[in-house]
Amino acid sequence: MAITTVPETPRKPGRPPSPYSARPQRTSLGRKVRDNLTGHAFLIGAVLCFAVFSWYPMIRGIVMSFQRTRRGETTWVGWDNYSRIIADPSFWTAWQNTFYFTVLALALGYVVPFFVAVLLNEFRHGKGYLRILVYLPVMLPPASALFLFKFYAYDPSEAGLFNAILKALHLPTSQWMQSPEMTMPAMVVASTWMNMGGAVLIYLASLQNIPGELYEAAELDGAGIWRRIVHVTIPQTRLILALLAMLQIVATMQLFIEPLILANGAGAEDSATSVAYLIYQHGFFQNDLNGAAALGVIMLVVLAGFSAVYVRLTAKQD
Numbered sequence: 446m447a448i449t450t451v452p453e454t455p456r457k458p459g460r461p462p463s464p465y466s467a468r469p470q471r472t473s474l475g476r477k478v479r480d481n482l483t484g485h486a487f488l489i490g491a492v493l494c495f496a497v498f499s500w501y502p503m504i505r506g507i508v509m510s511f512q513r514t515r516r517g518e519t520t521w522v523g524w525d526n527y528s529r530i531i532a533d534p535s536f537w538t539a540w541q542n543t544f545y546f547t548v549l550a551l552a553l554g555y556v557v558p559f560f561v562a563v564l565l566n567e568f569r570h571g572k573g574y575l576r577i578l579v580y581l582p583v584m585l586p587p588a589s590a591l592f593l594f595k596f597y598a599y600d601p602s603e604a605g606l607f608n609a610i611l612k613a614l615h616l617p618t619s620q621w622m623q624s625p626e627m628t629m630p631a632m633v634v635a636s637t638w639m640n641m642g643g644a645v646l647i648y649l650a651s652l653q654n655i656p657g658e659l660y661e662a663a664e665l666d667g668a669g670i671w672r673r674i675v676h677v678t679i680p681q682t683r684l685i686l687a688l689l690a691m692l693q694i695v696a697t698m699q700l701f702i703e704p705l706i707l708a709n710g711a712g713a714e715d716s717a718t719s720v721a722y723l724i725y726q727h728g729f730f731q732n733d734l735n736g737a738a739a740l741g742v743i744m745l746v747v748l749a750g751f752s753a754v755y756v757r758l759t760a761k762q763d
Contacts, residue, residue: 503745510739526739530727536740538715539723543698545629546719550697554637555690561641562648563674576649580642587639591706594635595622599707622708625716632703632717640696644689651685652678684759691755695748701725720744 513522530536565575582590598606599621608618621631655678663673679686701721704710708717710726720740728737 506738506741509735510742513735522735526735527743530736530739530743535715535718535723539718539720542629542715542717543700543719543721546633546700547694547697549629549633550636550693551690553633554641554697555644555693557637558641558644559648559686562645562652563678565645566649566652576646579645582639583642585639587702588706590639591635591703594631594638595707598635599631622717623713625712625714628708628712628716632700632707635707636697636703644693647685647689648682651682655681687755687759691752694751698744698748698751 510526511521511523512519513526561579565572565579568575585593600606600608601618601620601623603609603612603618605621607621611618619627621627659677659681660673663677668676699721700719704712704717704719704722705725710722711718721744724737724740724744727733727740
């Protein structure tokens, strides 16, 4: 039996080596170094911005609070600026007004956005439109929104919006910003309307992460809407509630633009004077930058104390 052999197919000559193949490949170490350098470059830029615009002014303000500057000469006076500021009667009035505004803002501006978010979360249709409607005041410049309230809503005559509503309901009208008793509540209403949109959207995002099975189980147990809010909604959003409470306290204690625009600064019988406005008054009207720095340091310590209490409480809850 003859054995036949199949002739081998001649191989094609290979391609000449590419000149690019001789280039050294980038090592993984080189890529890591390049990525680290890029990340550190962005980090250094952020750190420099904070250092120049936040940390340096803060440290400079603390140093100025222990100094006194007269005719270009600066001397170290220790605690004299703090003693002088605390002895000023307007200091205690400003803190009283600031705490009063903070309490009213927590009672109205903190509770109302949560219940508005709960109400919007119950709607089946038109959620996007309602969110835009609620968030629309936040997109207005704060000064424009406050001037709108000052000249349109809080007009002391019967032409004002709120007085027209009170008159239609056969209720006595008010002088609003000209009345010492109504100054703070009126500023809280304006501030709540102006700033509640952001809090409502945060609450809505938190509410939509609650499992629907919890509400279904509560409904099967016969729980009404109020019991569902108390036993399901609030426990599931307690971290967001605590965080926004702390942020609201810090923000409302820096009350400044509302009294400046609505009450022309101090208001009737100093009923609108806040700590932040008192700092502005010392620095720009009385040319007392050292006293303003001391008052700013006192506010910094108070707000840092509130923040420390918040961190302590939330750490225990976790």
